[in-house]
Amino acid sequence: MDNVGIVVEDMDAAVAFFTELGLEVEGRTQVEGPWADKTVGIEGIRCEIAMMRVPDGHGRLELSQYLTPVASPAVPENAPYHILGMHRVMYRVENIDELLPRLRKHGGELVAEVVQYGDSYKLCYVRALGGVIIGLAEQLD
CATH class of the missing domain: 3.10.180.10 (2,3-Dihydroxybiphenyl 1,2-Dioxygenase, domain 1)
Incomplete structure (x- = not known):
């Protein structure tokens, strides 16, 4: 596995949170354009991405903040732990x-x-x- 992706509302806050867990920022960039639109199936995206590396170097976490269109919540606030989908x-x-x-x-x-x-x-x-x-x-x- 190369990485696990998490869509976040606030990139700086997310980077600070995962840095506190010991991950290190490998790089940060913005992606947009036809290739990005075709990859996610949404036209006109502009997304900031931060790739974070785990300390032993055997895994990465990709944080994505969608600037356009803004991401909408996928799960209810304080959803129970046993909902379907990736849970943690x-x-x-x-x-x-x-x-x-x-x-x-x-x-x-x-x-x-x-x-x-x-x-x-x-x-x-x-x-x-x-x-x-x-x-x-x-x-x-």
């Missing part, structure tokens, strides 16, 4: 308890609770960026 991207983190307050500063809110899965992981889900759910997994030693 999980990130391995070092310290969930230390990370959560930093993510709150960027609009991230805990969906429910931080839980421990046996002796293996601490896990939680965070809702941010217009309703996107991000999973956090801290491996326990």
Whole structure:
């Protein structure tokens, strides 16, 4: 897999949020023109894209902010976790308890609770960026 794409409302806020998770900006650009229109099937798009690389270099996240036409919400606000479709991207983190307050500063809110899965992981889900759910997994030693 090359990357996972997320459409966002505010590119700067999204880049700040994912930078807090440890991703690094690989590049930022705008795309538009006939080739872009044909790719997504919408005429007259203008889109800002930020490609973010995970720290180990084995994956990327493509953030897209549609400037024209402006993206419309696809899911209801605070949609339940079990709706159909892609429901989250999980990130391995070092310290969930230390990370959560930093993510709150960027609009991230805990969906429910931080839980421990046996002796293996601490896990939680965070809702941010217009309703996107991000999973956090801290491996326990």
